[in-house]
Amino acid sequence: MSLQDEDKVIEAIEKCSRCVVNVSTVRLYHGYFYTTVPLKGMGSGVIIDSSGYILTNNHVIEGAKEITVTLANGRTLQGVLKGTCSATDIALIKVDEKNLPTVEFGDSDKLRVGQRVFAVGNPFGLVGGPTVTSGVISALNRSVRAEEGVIENLIQTDAAINPGNSGGPLIDIRGQVVGISTAIIPFAHGIGFAIPRNSAKKYTNDIMVHGKVIRPWLGITGLSITKEVAAYYNLPVESGVIVTEVV
Numbered sequence: 001m002s003l004q005d006e007d008k009v010i011e012a013i014e015k016c017s018r019c020v021v022n023v024s025t026v027r028l029y030h031g032y033f034y035t036t037v038p039l040k041g042m043g044s045g046v047i048i049d050s051s052g053y054i055l056t057n058n059h060v061i062e063g064a065k066e067i068t069v070t071l072a073n074g075r076t077l078q079g080v081l082k083g084t085c086s087a088t089d090i091a092l093i094k095v096d097e098k099n100l101p102t103v104e105f106g107d108s109d110k111l112r113v114g115q116r117v118f119a120v121g122n123p124f125g126l127v128g129g130p131t132v133t134s135g136v137i138s139a140l141n142r143s144v145r146a147e148e149g150v151i152e153n154l155i156q157t158d159a160a161i162n163p164g165n166s167g168g169p170l171i172d173i174r175g176q177v178v179g180i181s182t183a184i185i186p187f188a189h190g191i192g193f194a195i196p197r198n199s200a201k202k203y204t205n206d207i208m209v210h211g212k213v214i215r216p217w218l219g220i221t222g223l224s225i226t227k228e229v230a231a232y233y234n235l236p237v238e239s240g241v242i243v244t245e246v247v
Contacts, residue, residue, distance in 0.1 A: 012175025013118055013132055018072050019047040019103045020130040020168055022122040023056050023079070023093065025064035044121040044130070044168035045069065045093065046177065048204065050102050052095040055204055056167035057182050058084045061091050069095050072122065072129050083207035089151060089182050090200050092207045103169060106176030108155070108196035113137050117157055118171050119181050119192065123164020130168070135159030135192070144193065154193045155179045161192030170194040221245035 025041045043060030047053070054069060061067055067079035077095040084091040115137045122130040135158040142154040155178070157170065163183045170179035179194030206213045222241040223229065230238045 009173050012173065013120065013171070016103055016169060016171050016175045016177070017120055017130045017132070018101045020072060020120050020122045021045045021047065021054060022070040022124065023054070023060055023167060024068040024070065025061055026066040027063045028065055042123060042164060043166045044123060044164065044181075046120075046167075046169045046180070047100050047102050049208075050098065050100050052097045052100060053082070053204075053208065054079065054093040054095065055180060055200060056091050056093060057180070058086050058089045058091045059182075060167045061093065062086075067093060069093065070122070071100075083212055085203045085207075085213045087149065087151070088195055088199060088203055089146070090180060090195060090203055092204050103171075103177045104175060105197055105201070106172055106174070106178040108178045108198045111137055111140060111155065111178055111196075113139060116173055117159055117178065118173075119157070119159040119161050119165055119168060119194075120171060121161075121165025121168035121181065123162065131165065133160040133165070138191065142193065151182075151193075151195075153196060153199060154182075155196055157192045157194060158190070159192055161194070219247040221247075 023043050023045045027039045045054040045056035048055045061081060069077045069079045077097055079093040079095050082092045082094050117137055119133045120130050138158050139156040142156045143150055143152045161181045161183050165181055166183035168181050169177040170181050172178050178197050180200050181194045203213050221244050223244055225240045227238050
């Protein structure tokens with residue numbers, strides 16, 4: 001990479017970094033002898049709308065009684081949780097502020113293994129702005145098991161994603177957001193995962209319009225037909241679905 005190309009990449013990262021925030025939370029822990037202890041947590045987020053909408057991870061704000069957002073310039077704002085999707089580990093926060101800088105989005109469906117990416121986060125809200133780690137797309141369409149269940153269609157990268165960077169953007173060399181980093185996978189050492197931008201967009205749009213994620217539901221329980229299942233039940237076909245229950 002030439003110095004000119006490197007300068008363009010750095011400029012793209014700097015532009016995106018202005019839209020990356022620190023998300024600090026306070027949870028109430030109920031201990032022994034009826035005591036309540038406030039526990040602090042933190043992660044990152046990214047401004048997706050100039051009217052104050054911020055995208056982060058669900059596990060960053062889960063159970064939070066207070067949410068404080070620190071902008072890249074050091075200003076602090078109170079955040080209000082607008083909705084979450086635990087199945088994809090995303091959450092949408094709203095702050096009372098206008099004309100905020102917003103990120104530029106890329107198309108995560110066009111990502112390729114080996115493509116260079118950067119994980120941007122603001123884990124501590126320190127002076128000097130967000131932190132950046134670099135890597136490549138290691139794999140696509142990964143399904144991994146977390147404490148909350150299986151998370152599907154994840155981007156795998158070797159860009160370092162620590163818990164503080166969780167909720168920040170994963171960007172390409174043009175500075176376009178292609179994913180939302182997540183550090184929810186406890187066994188992920190030396191590898192990172194991110195929610196594809198296209199998946200996150202659908203769910204955040206649902207939250208902004210409906211206040212919750214809208215999913216289709218058939219209302220049935222089924223069993224996939226295999227050769228073994230077909231032989232056991234003496235079925236005339238060897239593929240399809242047996243409807244075992246109607247809700």
